[in-house]
Amino acid sequence: AVSCYNLKKFKAAFKYWEKIERIHPNNTISGYYKHHVKEIMTGEENFSELAYHFQVPYEEIIRRVKSIHDLLKLSVVDLKNKWEKSDNLESLLSWGLDLNDALIKKAILNVVASFRDKKAEQFLRTFMLRKSEGSELIKEALALLKDMDAEEPYLVYADDSIVEVNIRHGQPYDNSINMFEDIPNMAINRLKESYFNDCEDDIQDIWESCLSHWKMTGTLPRIRKPEGWAAALELYYRVQGELPVNKMELAASWQVSYSTLMKNYNEINRYIAEFWSKFNLS
Template sequence: MNGAIRNNSTGRVLSFEQKGDFFYKRGNDKLDKNDLIEALCSYRRAMEQEPEDQYSCIAVAEVLSEMERYDDSNRVLLPLLSREDVEPEAIFGLGCNLAALNETDSAKKMLERYLQAEPEGEYIYDAYDLLDAIDDAEYRPGDFGELAPVLKEDMALDAAEEGRKALERENFPAAREALERAIKLDPTLNYARNNLSLLHFCKKDYERALSEADTVLNADPNDTQALCNKAMVYCAMRDGANANAAADALCRTNTERTDELCRISLVLMELGRFADAYKIAERLLKKTPYDEDALHRYAICAYELKRYDKAYNAYDKLCRIDPTDTIAKYYKKLCYNAQKGQLPRGNIRRFAANYQVPFDETVRRINRINELMKLSAAELHSQWQNSNELELLIRWGFTLPDIAIRRALLTAAAAFGDKRSEGLLRDFLLMREQDDELKRNAIAALAAMGAKQPYYLYIMGHLVESRAELRINAANAAYRNALTMCLANMYEHCSEREAKTAVSLWDRYVGAQERLPRISRAQEVALAAAIEYTARTECGGKPSRADICNAYGVSTLRLDNALKKLLPITAQEEK
């Protein structure tokens, strides 16, 4: 009998099943010894034993924050905000996490909420200090206390960041325009030039990629991103000698920046230089010992060097941090088999460079999902109730690039309508990489199952509290498209506060209509432009109507007509 033994003298069964308080105290003991992994496991056991106990949840979140896994910590804390008796410490923890993630507007909101909830609380001075630090970071006073003028260098940095974001989305024309604008403003800005080199590499324009990298290296021979770009370009050109010459230079760098160490390790792995990459990965792990990407790269290098025990330990660490991480479980088993001498046939590599299972395992899992989806409704419900296999497969499936698969899995998860399903959907809303369209579907499913509000989600990289879920889904496609178009345009150059104001404006406008009138495509675009213009104005900005019209491709007349439609909403707000 699991966790129990029979007392022969009385015939009764004595249970050894410990209550949550036991594991909570054990977690405290491990935390005092700075054993974060064991502390996390103990606190998680306490949370599982007594899921309604907020202190166990807060303790789990605190350890995850110590590990710098702030998004994971937020997933534990945010559901507590829907409780009327939410502990103020949970609110403070969210404020700290959001500040660490540089989401300053949301951080300030949470910290101010904490101060209102517990004006004499344990963390009031920490909250005030953090608010002051955020304000100091946001504002740069001039000689007489006024805000300093925007410098040319600042404009160049803003353009470079705009270009980087566009490059991440593979919007190459927009990326090139922004990066070249940044370089024109500040020709010494290597950050922009390196990303321009990377853009040319992505477009397979290797000569121009090398030219930009060489320009950077002429100014700074030790620039790691330029050396990485150069190594990758030569590798793509099958010029091993020059690729390895750049890699040799990378191995000699003494950088301790995590982003640079990460970039160097990837380049060395791509060149098959696992011994060198292993040394870099070790340095990286000293700085980010709980990061899944860092642990994964370290483990790949260890495996390739036949240090199977170290590879196994890295994945075991990830499994203990997140028991639902089936990617780590897959590789942990692979390393365990290697320790036993059971290598894959032909000793072929079985690792994906990014944090994902390899292709053959992806196919196997998708086939298994299809098998389960073919079950009758009763059989599928039984599978969900009696096993966590389907939940783990769905969580993994959410990491796939195919939106059709993710949409199907989201629908399947919502159909069960229980607490596990609710938790899965709430977690989905907080996955930054998920499409806004799918998040709207998740909100609708949560509302349909009666899940307690508010719902928290990331829209265009900003944390948003949603209490208007039925409006979002009741609005027809044209109105939803207007909001999406507006946020997509604002993403490049607007603040988090301005984006949230835009969402609020849209919500108030849609909610004020007894019946939404049909609008044409041109009116849809004009509405998006009007929402951005009004949101930026409400936040104290002075947007140019001409610039807004050019950005959206609408006439001034159409913009004015759309602004008139928003006027009752803005006038009501002023009252």
């Protein structure tokens, strides 16, 4: 396609990019160049040779990265609406996974996982079959699928072959006493970084209510990622104190999915409500 374009055989180039789009319908690169070659043919853009690699120009990369960044600032409702109503968001996020930036990839995986639907599940499953992804990102995708209660086994590309993976609930963390002590301290340290130096007693009281509930009901959870509970403690503290908070940004800062944050936050809310209901306060 690029060779034809550089030889100014624009119609042939257009056909090749169309063919690429049929082979790989979710890619956004061929669509970009189809639009570009149309503008060349109609005289809306001036001709200049293209580089021989399958990627959009640098300026377009910057624009798309900014678009992803702006999208992640949207409310959960708006973002999920875009995800459900159109494939454009999925295509853009799929393109983002081709960037050589682990932080962007991790953010994309967590945002997609927060949608908790079949399309999100397939997005993560497809990611794990990519040959060039690092083990940490694959582990992140596995953990997100597990958190979504996606059916096992999961297929992963590893060591030049596709293997099945089953995850025992609760891995890789053990429910040690130290971990349960660490969770409130994680939230306290984070809040103190924001100069909420008097938060310690409140956070410990909130967490003690959770522990008491679990001990009384015999439902001590197997915690896979303590950051999920620490993030929920921070959110609860901020909400109760009527402090400004963006839930999506908070989840991302703790490197947990939005769905995990809200699930744990809602549980804390329920435990606290049950505790106070015993006193018949009205």
